[in-house]
Amino acid sequence: xxxxxxxxxxxxxxxxxxxxxxxTYDTSESDYYLFWYKQPPSRQMIxxxxxxxxxxxxxxxxxxxxxxxxxxxSFSLKISDSQxxxxxxxxxxxxxxxxxxxxxxxGTRLSVIA
Amino acid sequence: DVKVTQSSRxxxxxxxxxxxxxxxQDMDHENMFWYRQDPGLGLRLIYFSYDVKMKEKGxxxxxxxxxxxxxxxxxxxxESASTNQTSMYLCASSLTDPNEQYFGPGTRLTVT
Numbered sequence: 001x002x003x004x005x006x007x008x009x010x011x012x013x014x015x016x017x018x019x020x021x022x023x024t025y026d027t028s029e030s031d032y033y034l035f036w037y038k039q040p041p042s043r044q045m046i047x048x049x050x051x052x053x054x055x056x057x058x059x060x061x062x063x064x065x066x067x068x069x070x071x072x073x074s075f076s077l078k079i080s081d082s083q084x085x086x087x088x089x090x091x092x093x094x095x096x097x098x099x100x101x102x103x104x105x106x107g108t109r110l111s112v113i114a
Numbered sequence: 115d116v117k118v119t120q121s122s123r124x125x126x127x128x129x130x131x132x133x134x135x136x137x138x139q140d141m142d143h144e145n146m147f148w149y150r151q152d153p154g155l156g157l158r159l160i161y162f163s164y165d166v167k168m169k170e171k172g173x174x175x176x177x178x179x180x181x182x183x184x185x186x187x188x189x190x191x192x193e194s195a196s197t198n199q200t201s202m203y204l205c206a207s208s209l210t211d212p213n214e215q216y217f218g219p220g221t222r223l224t225v226t
Contacts, residue, residue, distance in 0.1 A: 009154070033213070045204065045217040091156060099164060099210045101147060101172065106156035 002027045004094050006105035013082045014113050020067075021077045021108050023092030031097040034068065034075045039089040039107075048090070051075065079110075087112045117141070118218035120205050126224045133192040135221050137205030144210050146188035148172075148180060151202040151220070163188055164210075195225045 003026045013019035025034070036048040051059045051068050058066050063080045079086055092105040121136035137146065145164055149157040149172075159172030161180040169180050177199060181189045188207075192199055202222050206215040 035214075037217075044219050045206075047214055047216075050214065095213060099145065099213060101159050101162050102215060104149075104157040106154060 002029075002032075002094050002096065002103050004092050004103050004105035006090075006092055006108050008108045009106070010109045010111070012111040012113055013079070013086075015082055015084060017082055018078060018080045019082055019110065021079075021090050021092075021110065023075045023077070023105055025073050025075065025092075025094045025103075027073065027094065027096075029096055033095045033097075034066075035093040035095070035102065036064070036066070036075075036077045037091045037093060037104075038086075039091065040085075041088070045091070049077065082112050084112050084114060086110060118205060118207055118216050120203075120218040120221050122221050123219060124222050124224075126226065127192075127195050128226055129196060131192075131195050131225075133195045133223065133225075135190040135192075135203055135205075135223070137188045137190070137207075137218055138186055139188075139207040139216070140186065141207070141209075141216075142185065143207035143216075144185075145208045145213070145215075146182065147206040147208075147215065148178075148188065148190045149204045149206065150174070151204055157204065160190065195223075197225050199223065200225045 032053045034051045039045040049061045067076045089107045091107045093102040118139045147162040148160040163182045179191045205218040208215045
């Protein structure tokens, strides 16, 4: 079974600085998808960014970008120019090809210091 | 925008009660999911459904059942609530392709 590991339970970053959240996964499959979800305090979980394993180019969404290292099975999230609104729980998730559920990591709580 | 709603934000029930958690999505999504979220454990999949009247067990189905009589609605049932089922419950839905999940606001259930 696939597993997703987020080794940093908590992180903090100064406002306007850059922070990187780590995620590794274990799979024997070659075709899959990876996601980062954000859960602000007392608010709904929302998708931040997604990456298809067959794409070599790292996905970017405004201030959010990923470093996808397929051979190393690593999928880190970089947040640039951190803002107070970035404070949240961040979950890394994996999905196999086909119509299968997501497998989530345990999350990283990010604090942003003004 | 996709909207996933859950019947209650907060719920307090007594041990042994039958508990219904309702989830409704308005975007004609085929797939629906129920997770529970606990500190330090992340999200764990309870049940999911790919179509009306279909259900699949997730990682932690014990003590739970589900019902999907209509495409837009997916219910989670705790037949006899226990204190170890105190948790945050999240519902999500998605199309088959692309399989991006949209989440509801969650129901924080306390069983006393």
